[in-house]
Amino acid sequence: MIEIHNVQKSFNGNPILRGIDCVFETGKCNLLLGGSGTGKSVLLQCIVGLMKPDIGSITFDGTVFTNNKVDIKQEIRRKIGMLFQGSALFDSMTVFENTEFPLKMLTPEMTREERRDRVEFCLKRVGLENAGNKMPSEISGGMKKRVGIARAIAPNCTYLFCDEPNSGLDPATSIKIDELIHEITHEYGITTVVITHDMNSVVEIGDHIIFLHKGQKLWDGNKDEILNTTVPELKEFIFSSSLVRAAKKVDEESEGGLAAIVDETLSDEQANERAG
Numbered sequence: 001m002i003e004i005h006n007v008q009k010s011f012n013g014n015p016i017l018r019g020i021d022c023v024f025e026t027g028k029c030n031l032l033l034g035g036s037g038t039g040k041s042v043l044l045q046c047i048v049g050l051m052k053p054d055i056g057s058i059t060f061d062g063t064v065f066t067n068n069k070v071d072i073k074q075e076i077r078r079k080i081g082m083l084f085q086g087s088a089l090f091d092s093m094t095v096f097e098n099t100e101f102p103l104k105m106l107t108p109e110m111t112r113e114e115r116r117d118r119v120e121f122c123l124k125r126v127g128l129e130n131a132g133n134k135m136p137s138e139i140s141g142g143m144k145k146r147v148g149i150a151r152a153i154a155p156n157c158t159y160l161f162c163d164e165p166n167s168g169l170d171p172a173t174s175i176k177i178d179e180l181i182h183e184i185t186h187e188y189g190i191t192t193v194v195i196t197h198d199m200n201s202v203v204e205i206g207d208h209i210i211f212l213h214k215g216q217k218l219w220d221g222n223k224d225e226i227l228n229t230t231v232p233e234l235k236e237f238i239f240s241s242s243l244v245r246a247a248k249k250v251d252e253e254s255e256g257g258l259a260a261i262v263d264e265t266l267s268d269e270q271a272n273e274r275a276g
């Protein structure tokens, strides 16, 4: 569990995070949801220690990270896996070498055979058991994300951070990547935090969702609750998003269907416009 307490951050006197309190739960896909510029990346950077909050504390499973001793911070950092937005693979390394890289850096005590076994296990887990010898330039965007996930989990991470894992992917590949992140989270009982502004991911993997708006947490809940929100900013965010997959999911699971919820939410004029 990761606990965020009153985290504040300003740049040149411009407040970006205005006192965030939230909890990212263990064994769940926790989504950090919000529009552009709402402070999601700044919060993520504060959590993983790339940026220091001005005020507030961040605690990983009971151990305070902010302002703690360097060795304690390093110990926590070793438990963090990151999937970067552009996958951030090393172009000059094979898929196998990319996945092995954090093991060489973080667990020098592992033998070459142990590393090989672990890399093979992780590549198999993400469905890339036959791609180890390929170079990043030879694989698709979705495969790169899979390598990124394999690399993030290779050192047995306890906390997995994914920065917009669907960026640059087509809808079908996005679903597969979402499902993979969700499965891995539940399978290994890790604490996963996914930055997204994609409502499709919300309905697919939103075990716990935190909605940020202008540097404040305005709502938290799960994917079954979000469409019934009464928070105006969240309503606006939801109904201005692409809801193709959401519509399918909700219509399967509710009597009224998404169309009814949308019509209730929009003004008459907007609803008429939508009806065409």
Ligand SMILES: Nc1ncnc2c1ncn2[C@@H]1O[C@H](COP(=O)(O)OP(=O)(O)OP(=O)(O)O)[C@@H](O)[C@H]1O
Residues within 6 Å of the ligand: 011, 016, 034, 035, 036, 037, 038, 039, 040, 041, 042, 043, 197
């Ligand atoms: N190092 C920095 N120095 C100054 N301003 C910054 C810095 N990092 C972020 N900001 C500002 O903080 C605000 C929030 O940025 P952030 O990247 O966290 O937004 P976001 O919610 O992740 O948006 P997006 O979804 O578009 O990535 C922006 O106005 C950005 O310009």
